[in-house]
Amino acid sequence: MKDNSYQAVMDRKNEIMKQAVGIDYERFATGKVSFDYEKMMSEVGYDLDKIREIQAETAVGNTPLIELRNITKLARKLAPAGKGARIFLKDEAANPSGSFKARRASVSVYHAQKNGYTGAVAATSGNYGAAVASQSVMRNLDCIIVQEVFDSRGIGQPEILEKGRKCEAYGAEVLQLSVGPELFYTFLRVLEDTGYFNASLYTPFGIAGVETLGYEISGQMKEREGRNPDAVVVTHAGGGNLTGTARGLQKAGAAETKVIAASVDLSGLHMASDHDFNRKSFTTGHTGFGIPFATWPDRADVPRNAARALRYMERYLTVKQGEVFYLTEALARLEGMERGPAGNTSLAAAFVLAQEMDEDQIIVVQETEYTGAGKHPSAQLNFARKNGIEIRTGNPEEEVAGESIIIPAEPALIKARDLDLDRIKLSYLRNIVEKTCIKELEPVDLEFLAAEVNKTTAEVEGIMEQEFNIKMVNK
Amino acid sequence: MSELIKTGSWVEIHQVILPAGERAPQVPEDTQKVPLELRTRGFLVKDGKVGEEVEIKTFTDRTLKGILKDPTPSYEHKFGCPVPELLQVGEELRKMVADRGGNK
Numbered sequence: 001m002k003d004n005s006y007q008a009v010m011d012r013k014n015e016i017m018k019q020a021v022g023i024d025y026e027r028f029a030t031g032k033v034s035f036d037y038e039k040m041m042s043e044v045g046y047d048l049d050k051i052r053e054i055q056a057e058t059a060v061g062n063t064p065l066i067e068l069r070n071i072t073k074l075a076r077k078l079a080p081a082g083k084g085a086r087i088f089l090k091d092e093a094a095n096p097s098g099s100f101k102a103r104r105a106s107v108s109v110y111h112a113q114k115n116g117y118t119g120a121v122a123a124t125s126g127n128y129g130a131a132v133a134s135q136s137v138m139r140n141l142d143c144i145i146v147q148e149v150f151d152s153r154g155i156g157q158p159e160i161l162e163k164g165r166k167c168e169a170y171g172a173e174v175l176q177l178s179v180g181p182e183l184f185y186t187f188l189r190v191l192e193d194t195g196y197f198n199a200s201l202y203t204p205f206g207i208a209g210v211e212t213l214g215y216e217i218s219g220q221m222k223e224r225e226g227r228n229p230d231a232v233v234v235t236h237a238g239g240g241n242l243t244g245t246a247r248g249l250q251k252a253g254a255a256e257t258k259v260i261a262a263s264v265d266l267s268g269l270h271m272a273s274d275h276d277f278n279r280k281s282f283t284t285g286h287t288g289f290g291i292p293f294a295t296w297p298d299r300a301d302v303p304r305n306a307a308r309a310l311r312y313m314e315r316y317l318t319v320k321q322g323e324v325f326y327l328t329e330a331l332a333r334l335e336g337m338e339r340g341p342a343g344n345t346s347l348a349a350a351f352v353l354a355q356e357m358d359e360d361q362i363i364v365v366q367e368t369e370y371t372g373a374g375k376h377p378s379a380q381l382n383f384a385r386k387n388g389i390e391i392r393t394g395n396p397e398e399e400v401a402g403e404s405i406i407i408p409a410e411p412a413l414i415k416a417r418d419l420d421l422d423r424i425k426l427s428y429l430r431n432i433v434e435k436t437c438i439k440e441l442e443p444v445d446l447e448f449l450a451a452e453v454n455k456t457t458a459e460v461e462g463i464m465e466q467e468f469n470i471k472m473v474n475k
Numbered sequence: 476m477s478e479l480i481k482t483g484s485w486v487e488i489h490q491v492i493l494p495a496g497e498r499a500p501q502v503p504e505d506t507q508k509v510p511l512e513l514r515t516r517g518f519l520v521k522d523g524k525v526g527e528e529v530e531i532k533t534f535t536d537r538t539l540k541g542i543l544k545d546p547t548p549s550y551e552h553k554f555g556c557p558v559p560e561l562l563q564v565g566e567e568l569r570k571m572v573a574d575r576g577g578n579k
Contacts, residue, residue: 006493006497006499070572073572074568074571074572077571077572119535142534142535142536143535144535149514150512150514152509152510152512158552158553161550161551161552162552165550165552168516168534171534172534172535173515173517173533173534173535173537174515174516175513175515176513176514176515177492177511177512177513178509178510178511178512178513179506180498180499180502180506180511181499181501181502182492182493182498182499182502182511185492185493185499186492186511186513193537194535194537270503272501272502272503272506273503273505273506274503274505274506274508274509275505325561326561326564329561329564329565329568330564330565330568332565333564333565333568333569334568334569334572373550373552373553373554374552374553374554376554377558377561378554378555378556378557378558378561379552379553379554379555381555381558381560381561382555382556382558383555391558391560392560393560393563407560407561407563407564408564410567411568411571
């Protein structure tokens with residue numbers, strides 16, 4: 001009989017994964033730490049035209065790009081003369097499952113079907129579960145979603161409960177777990193038990209599916225305004241949204257468009273803590289995923305994560321929970337669009353960014369998500385209040401994640417705070433050194449690391465030597 | 476005395492996946508002290524009672540075992556009452572945008 005203890009299952013991880021994604025990641029290895037990312041993306045994934053075809057079959061993509069005239073007007077009232085860029089919004093809630101995650105799921109589920117898998121499994125508490133479930137329905141596959149839902153009191157976040165309901169509405173088997181990273185253990189056991197496809201968020205299929213989003217933004221903007229946007233703001237968590245969008249923009253030739261990440265600031269909260277679990281009002285799009293995934297992408301549920309955000313991120317802004325709720329309200333009351341709060345993280349950042357940029361410039365907020373019971377500011381704020389979080393009107397600068405949510409007393413109090421990208425890149429390199437125990441660098445590794453942190457090889461060589469005393473060999 | 480739940484009913488079961496003390500080593504202290512639990516739903520395979528071990532057939536046709544927890548699982552999440560701090564925001568923004576006009 002199979003040993004199903006935690007350790008035994010984790011020890012079988014690579015074998016289970018190989019079976020469940022059908023990718024032999026080892027063949028992309030090049031040096032001690034490096035692998036050929038572009039080769040992995042091109043050999044395993046599908047090209048952009050094929051993906052557009054796959055997505056068209058299941059009604060994914062081609063979402064509207066909407067100018068937010070009143071929010072732009074508000075930003076201009078607060079900005080110095082001549083400032084206040086135009087803000088556009090890509091209404092990804094128009095996808096079949098209500099978020100951009102349908103793009104990510106579409107290619108995985110297509111691939112699973114084509115390769116004879118009879119079902120798909122995904123480990124996610126988010127919109128991705130609903131996306132895999134919905135796409136599985138369209139392609140006649142079974143679907144299992146493994147979710148982290150409740151704390152030891154049995155209490156679940158309303159937002160996650162709603163996502164679980166939506167998965168069940170599409171006929172998915174939903175396995176709901178209490179807090180803890182061992183969700184991955186349950187996930188592996190399900191893969192082993194069913195032989196279903198691992199519709200991981202982080203395979204080349206998932207990331208290539210998002211490339212169409214960046215590509216569409218460029219195409220729609222060129223058609224409408226005759227040029228590419230100056231900036232695209234992306235809500236950042238695991239890195240797939242940013243990586244896919246940026247790659248799509250590059251494929252559309254939008255080299256001049258800046259890709260800016262935005263996350264909700266949840267610093268100080270431990271993501272695997274039973275106590276902290278219900279003290280956050282955002283279950284995605286926050287720094288608790290954003291920073292760990294940027295600084296160590298391969299923590300994902302596949303050996304080589306195809307989402308590698310630091311390669312593409314040109315700036316990283318954080319906003320407070322209260323600021324995102326404020327913009328969610330603004331979107332409803334000023335633009336007539338009621339959308340889910342988590343997807344509006346990038347909108348909050350864009351509202352501030354617009355005030356820095358010239359009024360003839362263009363910012364695109366690249367997603368929205370559906371809203372509904374549970375997944376709504378009133379549901380989430382009432383829940384937070386019930387869990388002892390102080391909710392008040394004031395200066396969001398004073399907000400402390402897990403203790404308070406401060407709704408800005410006036411829109412001028414909304415800020416976007418720059419994270420030091422060089423420090424984040426240094427953390428990435430430190431993780432490489434600590435986790436791989438390398439003592440010296442080969443040229444192929446140096447080139448890889450330079451691409452990973454979007455710096456020159458000379459810069460990375462200097463950092464590796466000064467900070468970690470690791471020298472180049474075989475130059 | 477609990478009521479007999481009929482075969483074929485849509486029910487919720489509960490399992491302990493990892494007991495407290497057998498959690499993954501990287502889990503923080505507060506989480507170490509509690510078990511990893513699972514809940515899921517499906518159609519009851521044989522008549523059973525709340526608190527008993529039962530089998531269910533899930534949507535994917537898998538048979539899963541667990542303690543029958545809820546014989547009538549429901550979705551209880553809602554919108555809740557409007558939040559006063561946000562009601563204020565909407566009112567103020569409308570005035571700011573409508574009354575004073577833009578700079579363009």
